[in-house]
Amino acid sequence: MRGITLTLCLFAILAAVASGLLYSMIGTRKQELELQTKDLQVALASSQAALTDAESRNESATARLGELERQLSELRARNVTLEARNSQLARDVTSMRQELSLRENADAAAATDAAALRKELVETKAALAAATAIASSEAVATAATRIEDLEAEVAFLRQTGGGRSLAEALAAVPEDLAATVLEVRDAGKSVVLNIGLRSGAVPSLELVLRRGSTIVARVRLTDVRDSYSVAEVLPSSGSGAIRAGDRASRS
Structure with a gap:
């Protein structure tokens, strides 16, 4: 009987020790779980903050991308306008060069005509001077009239730059x-x-x-x-x- 009692006491002591150890282990594990939970909560909060920041950056990047696309569209439109202006300027320059060439040709023709008329005028004046002593007054008057006509022709070419004769201009x-x-x-x-x-x-x-x-x-x-x-x-x-x-x- 005494042995049974001792055995039961021993079991009770062992159970108490086991319970204490188990309670201690549970308390330690609970603290570890609580720390892990807090760490996870901190990590979650950090992740949420990072996600919010990333979303904000994404919105800003999207807005910036939209602005860049709008600016790119404006630059493309300006480029099209500039290309059209450049084409028009090139056409204008070509037209001006052609007009200048025609003007130079007309001036050269007028200069040639004027030179020929001056030569004829000089020859007529010389003929008039030679004929003054021997020709009749009628011949002198005819030569004088011719000189006046030639002088008028030269004046006309100087004033108009050529392109048509005085006779054509008078007819028009x-x-x-x-x-x-x-x-x-x-x-x-x-x-x-x-x-x-x-x-x-x-x-x-x-x-x-x-x-x-x-x-x-x-x-x-x-x-x-x-x-x-x-x-x-x-x-x-x-x-x-x-x-x-x-x-x-x-x-």
Whole structure:
């Protein structure tokens, strides 16, 4: 009986020790689990913060990408506009070069014509000088008229730059061309009219001056500018003194 009691006490002691050890182990494990849980919670919070930051960065990157795409579209549109402008400028430069070439050719032709006319003028003057002593007054007058025509031709080429002859220009003068006397010069020997190259006037063109229905004189254009002309009064061509305001017409 005593042995059984001792055995039971021994078992009780062993059970108590085992329970203590088990409780200690459970407490330690619980603390470890709590620490691990806290670590996991901290890691989770850190991960969530990192995820939020990543999402924010992604949104910012997306917005930046959209802005870059918009800027790229604008640059492409500008590039298309610049290419179109460059093409237009290239066409304009080509057109200007062609126009300049044509102008240079016209100037060269006008210079050649003017040189030929000067040569003819010199020859005519020489012939006139040689014929003065031997020719009749009628031949001298004819030569003088020819000199006036050549001088008018040279003046016309200088003023217009060539392109057509004086005869062609005279033929192209409008029949209804009309003008007004602006000024009387040289004691009535010349007048200034309000017509010029822009109106179709050319050197050597003859006009009739009228005051009302009365013919005052006939004039011949000698110096034609862009907007006005100087004309000489032909002798014995009218019946009165010329005044500013008199009207001029082709007939």
